Amino acid sequence: MSQTVSASYDATQGADHVIDPNIDEFSPVEDVIRKAGDLRRIRSNPDYWYPVAWSHELKRGKTIGTRYAGQPVALVRPMDGTVFALEDRCAHRQVPLSLGKVSGEAVQCCYHGWAYGRSGRCIDVPYLGKGKLPNGVRTYPCREEGGLIFIFPGDPAKAESTPFPQLASVGNTEYKTRRFGERVACHYSFMHENLMDMNHQFMHMKQMGQMKPRFLGGKDEPALVEARYSFARTGGKQPWGETFIFGERRDASEKYAHKDVMTIRTEYPYQTLRIATGDEPPVMNLWIVYVPQDVEEKTCRVFGLLSIRRPKAKLVLDIAWPFLVAFTERIFKEDRDIVELEQAAWNELGGDHNQEVFPVINMLRRLLLRCGVPMNADGKTEASVP
Amino acid sequence: MSQTVSASYDATQGADHVIDPNIDEFSPVEDVIRKAGDLRRIRSNPDYWYPVAWSHELKRGKTIGTRYAGQPVALVRPMDGTVFALEDRCAHRQVPLSLGKVSGEAVQCCYHGWAYGRSGRCIDVPYLGKGKLPNGVRTYPCREEGGLIFIFPGDPAKAESTPFPQLASVGNTEYKTRRFGERVACHYSFMHENLMDMNHQFMHMKQMGQMKPRFLGGKDEPALVEARYSFARTGGKQPWGETFIFGERRDASEKYAHKDVMTIRTEYPYQTLRIATGDEPPVMNLWIVYVPQDVEEKTCRVFGLLSIRRPKAKLVLDIAWPFLVAFTERIFKEDRDIVELEQAAWNELGGDHNQEVFPVINMLRRLLLRCGVPMNADGKTEASVP
Amino acid sequence: MSQTVSASYDATQGADHVIDPNIDEFSPVEDVIRKAGDLRRIRSNPDYWYPVAWSHELKRGKTIGTRYAGQPVALVRPMDGTVFALEDRCAHRQVPLSLGKVSGEAVQCCYHGWAYGRSGRCIDVPYLGKGKLPNGVRTYPCREEGGLIFIFPGDPAKAESTPFPQLASVGNTEYKTRRFGERVACHYSFMHENLMDMNHQFMHMKQMGQMKPRFLGGKDEPALVEARYSFARTGGKQPWGETFIFGERRDASEKYAHKDVMTIRTEYPYQTLRIATGDEPPVMNLWIVYVPQDVEEKTCRVFGLLSIRRPKAKLVLDIAWPFLVAFTERIFKEDRDIVELEQAAWNELGGDHNQEVFPVINMLRRLLLRCGVPMNADGKTEASVP
Known part of the structure; x- marks a missing residue:
């Protein structure tokens, strides 16, 4: 396996599970997953808090x-x-x-x-x-936090004791937060896999230039999978949006490459992405969740909170904001198109044919499988129709 | 049960069955209906005359x-x-x-x-x-009457002996008749229930103002269910269309409330609505039928004949006509939207979950159930595919 | 049976099978076909070369x-x-x-x-x-010929030994060739039947005037069915497009009627139509194929090559070309509309109810049945999903 993937575990992160990148090497978990049920037929677990609307939608x-x-x-x-x-x-x-x-x-x-x-x-x-x-x-059960209205669709008795998620850096005045989201015609698992596998930077080449991701290590815990990456620019111009957030210190020599670390985490059922340099507070902090819409969970509505750390000249971020919004929307459109094509292929093939070779993604697949709820033969759980 | 609903039977109507409003009180007929088959899976009985086109459509x-x-x-x-x-x-x-x-x-x-x-x-x-x-x-078998082309889709041997419906006041020069109709995406039974249950005046509050229906009694016969109502205005202004037809004699004192009686009748498979004051001829006389379009009978085409009695100054009705048309179309649109939502809920739930508490509507449901034809397992009767 | 259909076999064509027009007279092959499977559920045989794109589409x-x-x-x-x-x-x-x-x-x-x-x-x-x-x-396996890109979707081992089709008069400078095609929402068999049965000239009366087809005979071989017709104009004006190709020698006296012979052939899975006068080279030479698109083969994409022989004044054809294109497109639209209605009726009835009385079409149906591949119960062949 190439060096970019094998990266040894970073002990400084204090995780209690070490990823052995050889476990999945050319022995995809497909068989395991198939026995337990096709991942795309696993319902989201209702015993969590899910946002179902933005606060501003309800007068x-x-x-x-x-x-x-x-x-x-x-x-x-x-x-x-x-x-x-x-x-x-x-x-x-x-x-x-x-x-x-x-x-x-x-x-x-x-x-x-x-x-x-x-x-x-x-x-x-x-x-x-x-x-x-x-x-x-x-x-x-219903709660309103951070501009979102949440419900607890599962067993109401569990609502109070179920931890409520930390919503990125919403409420922290050092950050400006963008609320975004739309409907995407795919199972939520495709969204988790898309974000976690940074090798898909290949797809954003037109927007981002050539960025070579380096896998630094991660975590594999009962309700959490994490991957950490650094990036080296191998071609193309640094896009304006990136320059704005990080400054111009990156270059092709990879001298600084390891300093900015992107940490992506699925902490069931939510996902987060942070970018931080050394021990500084994150420059970017994303909280995102994919809420199933239809009974077969082949469509989800995205609720995302993207917090960007304000630079010293705080007004600058407000001025740059519309450009940052446009930049992230172009990226998100590419992601949406591809995951919808994944779902379309699943529909046509009638099942999951993924051949995954990246260990972190196989860990993520197992996480979603064990935390979710298998569908009944009729594509419904008992809870789904009252 | 409140007085508005319990109204004792009006013996002057000469019916041979008296409605006991307590029969259904909090014991909905759901179980009975479910055993006999879901009402929304009951096909219309083909052994009746059904209109399938307006005469003017066929040159x-x-x-x-x-x-x-x-x-x-x-x-x-x-x-x-x-x-x-x-x-x-x-x-x-x-x-x-x-x-x-x-x-x-x-x-x-x-x-x-x-x-x-x-x-x-x-x-x-x-x-x-x-x-x-x-x-x-x-x-x-085919007949043309009152501007409508009828067929007899059932056993042709029964066509001649099957009574042909009385078409409102079409042909009576004392009345002007409006022909109307369009496709509605619901089972015909939702249409019958909508018109028969005048408590849905609540929905037309914007068009009609606050009208409190008073149930006066009705009939429950083998092929007929009838409900009679009076109305009292409890708020809002009398709409123009109503003033035109009835004059301005109504007021909130309910002094005249009982004088105008609305009689709604399902005489299988047709429905009629008449409004009359005392023993005078009706001021309004509606004949309407909901003809299933698709094989699952989840869409129907409405054919309605709405006859309005001409006032003494006969021309006045012709002048007012466009306004009356617009008024009835707004009402009809509200009805169409809600019955289509009822059908959509049925589709999603895969069956009928109605919890009916109004005795007349439960009588109507039983009528439609016993006069219709259960669908085969494949959603078709044998007759439906030649 | 009328003379137009019974036409004795024309021995000068050198075929080894003679059509006896009495075989199918009022004994439609429906039962035979039904036992072997509904013709509209027969998949096209993948062990042939099929075009899947025009060369110009792929840069x-x-x-x-x-x-x-x-x-x-x-x-x-x-x-x-x-x-x-x-x-x-x-x-x-x-x-x-x-x-x-x-x-x-x-x-x-x-x-x-x-x-x-x-x-x-x-x-x-x-x-x-x-x-x-x-x-x-x-x-x-993939080949590019005559402006078309072909694949061999069946067993690759058979690709090389499978004859590649002759593509009308493409490449012959005596002809000008029109490439045409579009998606049609029907099973390919409806397309073969449409073209082979020239009695459907009735449908093109507005475009073509009244043309009485005369069946001259045909062939029925293991992988080929052929029908030959002449036409007599019985009413209407000769359309401009026809005059252009044939000149004005036709008249209602049928004197010349037998001189122009139209030969339509299904040589599985392709179809050809030639019009020739006596022993002269064809004035029109069409090669056409209907390539199934969806897994149920209820939609096909047409690839057609229509070669028209250049008159002595060669430029004249180029000038007339846009008019010829418009003329053939009007004809093709009528054909497309009717075969899509045939498919719609099949969908609604859930099977084939054709009552065919023309022997050539019944031969064609048997050809398509024996050369195609029955669908599995799930509407798929094993080959269809890798």
């Missing part, structure tokens, strides 16, 4: 409809009080509650006016007495 | 293609004589006969020129001798 | 993606050397190689840079040592 006194893995969710923001989340189907005739009217702490279905409170109970049917009311709808 | 010497429940139907209007209806597939290569040429009393397929007469027999293949001709195509 | 140093029966194919034209054809899925993550970069005699996947040579072997993974490389991809 006071309004309700909007959103989705988690085929489950329709109505988010309601009363005039007073916090957001709450209900199953987005009226118990009466299953039309979306999110088309209804918010009055006080309740939402009233647009069709015949059935009303539901924060608890999901039906509290009024305008043409029935108050004594006997029909069953209500399911609720989801 | 003399022409043919057009239409549908009943997945069956393609070619309607042919010869230069002389009445319209006839054939299966819209040439016996040769199954392309639509409705793309063909009408010559005399026959229609000739556009592809190789095979010709079929009123009886469906193949009467000419241009490149074969006349002695031996191939099999022909199916025919449908 | 030097580029790669494009194309299809044969659901198999994605990357065509690669290096800066030096001939075109080669690979499976259009990278062995790594199954994304299209045709999105990659051609460098030297290799194509490099756009995602992580894996490189493949003409043999399909993976010759480089940029982040692995050269010693151990992963498996490569499938290749197809």
Whole structure:
């Protein structure tokens, strides 16, 4: 195996698992994965906090409809009080509650006016007495943090004890944060693999110039896989966006190459990417998650928080911002196109034919496999249809 | 149960079945319905007369293609004589006969020129001798009434003895009739339920203002369900369209509320809605039917005849007509959107989850269930594919 | 049976099989065909040379993606050397190689840079040592002739010994050749039947005027069916395009009718149509093939070469060319529309209901049945998914 991949483990990171790059060498985990089920048929584990909307999408006194893995969710923001989340189907005739009217702490279905409170109970049917009311709808634990509205789609009893994610450097005034995201027509696992395998810099050559990634080592823990890289420019001009963030100290001599380290981590079900020079605080800090939309989880909605450290002349970042946004959008478009082609090939072949040779990606695949939930024969988990 | 719903039966209507509003109270018929088959999987009964086109759509010497429940139907209007209806597939290569040429009393397929007469027999293949001709195509009993072309898609032997519907007040010069209709992407049963349950006035609040329906009673017979309502305005301004038809005599005091009675009836497979004051002839008289289009009957085409009684100054109605049309179209759009959402929820859930608490609607559901035809396992009745 | 169909066999053509037009008279081969499998479920036989692209679509140093029966194919034209054809899925993550970069005699996947040579072997993974490389991809025998790029999708061992088709009069300077083609949403068998049965002139009446085809005889051999026709104009004006090619010698008296003979031949899997007067070289010579695109072969891409003999004043043909093109495109559009309606009827009926009475077409159906490959229960042959 070539030197770029074999890089010995960096003990200074304090990890308790050392990656042996030879484990997977030409013995892809495909067979193991196939026995346990095709990775693209593994549902995301609902016992985590998932964002389902941006805060700014939901105005006071309004309700909007959103989705988690085929489950329709109505988010309601009363005039007073916090957001709450209900199953987005009226118990009466299953039309979306999110088309209804918010009055006080309740939402009233647009069709015949059935009303539901924060608890999901039906509290009024305008043409029935108050004594006997029909069953209500399911609720989801709901939290709002960092400009995102999260629900806990799994077992509600586990919601409180389940750790809430650290959202990049949101709230840290040393950073400016970009919120981005859109729908991507692929299983979330393709997104994790795309970001973790920095050898795909090859694809961004037009945007980034020729960058040779060097794998420095990583971690493989029960709920976490990490890879660290440095980059050496081997051709092309340094793009403007990169110069802005790092300055012009990089050159082809690789003299400085090891100083900037990119650390990519999947800490189930979230993913982060940090770039830092030596012991300094990160210059870039990304938190990202891929929330399944349909019941087969072949589409996901991306929620990303990209924090960039402000330079000393703080205004400069605000001026440069539109250019940085355009730059990251071009990169993201290339990524989206390719993962959608991966999903299309999976659809056509009816299964996963990946032939992975990079050990870190095989570790990542095993992580997603063991943390997720196998689909039933009908492509659904029991939880998915109430 | 609140007073609005429990209203005692009005004996003056002469019905032979009295609705006991307590029968269904909190014991929805869901289980009964589920055992007999999901209502949304019940096919419309073909042994009735169904309109499949407006008369004006079919010119003399022409043919057009239409549908009943997945069956393609070619309607042919010869230069002389009445319209006839054939299966819209040439016996040769199954392309639509409705793309063909009408010559005399026959229609000739556009592809190789095979010709079929009123009886469906193949009467000419241009490149074969006349002695031996191939099999022909199916025919449908066909009638043209009130600007509509009807076929009898079921057993032709039953066509003559099957009562032909009374078409609102079409032909009565005291009324002006609006013909309307369009395709709606839902099972016909959602349409019947929508119109029969006047509690959905809640949904039309923007168009109609706040109208409180009062259920007065109804009928439950083997092939008929009827509901009668009065309305009291509880808020908002009387809309212009309503003022025009009824005058301004309504007020919030409910003094006149009981005088205008709306009677909605499903007399299988048709539906009617009349509004009348006391013993006067109806001011409004609607006849409507929902004709399944696809083989799974998840789409229907609406044919509606809305007759409005002319006021003494007869011209006034003609002047007001465009406004009345626009008003009814806004109402109809709201109804179409919501029933299509009901169908979408059914598709997603894979079955009917309705939790109905209004006795009249449960009666209606049982009517549609017992008058319709269960689908085969493959979603088709034997009759549907010749 | 009428005289137009029974026409005795023309012995001067030297065929070894005589068509007895009585064989199929009113005993359609439907039952035979149904037992052997529905003709529309018969896959094209992959052990033939099929064109998959026009030469002009693939520039030097580029790669494009194309299809044969659901198999994605990357065509690669290096800066030096001939075109080669690979499976259009990278062995790594199954994304299209045709999105990659051609460098030297290799194509490099756009995602992580894996490189493949003409043999399909993976010759480089940029982040692995050269010693151990992963498996490569499938290749197809590939030839370029007459402006078309052909592949041999079946058993590669048979490629060399399989006869390569004669491409109309391409390369003969006495002719000018039009290249045409587009996707048609039907099984290839509908295309063969459409062209072979000249009784469908009825459909082109608006374009061609009334032309009465006379069947003169044909051939029925193991891999070939042929039909010969003459035409008599029975009404309408001779269209300009026809006058141009044949001159004005035709008239309604049928005096000259037998002189121009149209010979249509399916020589599996290709089809040809020639028009010749007596022993003269053909005035029109068409070679055409219908290449299945999707795995169910319900869509095909047409590749047609239409050669027209130049008149003595050679320039005249070049001047007339745009009009001839427009004329043939109008004809082809009518054909495309009708075969797509045939496929739509098949889809709706779930099978073939053709009731064929013309013996030549039944011979053609048997030919396509015995030369093709039945689909598996899942609509695929084993070869179709690697």
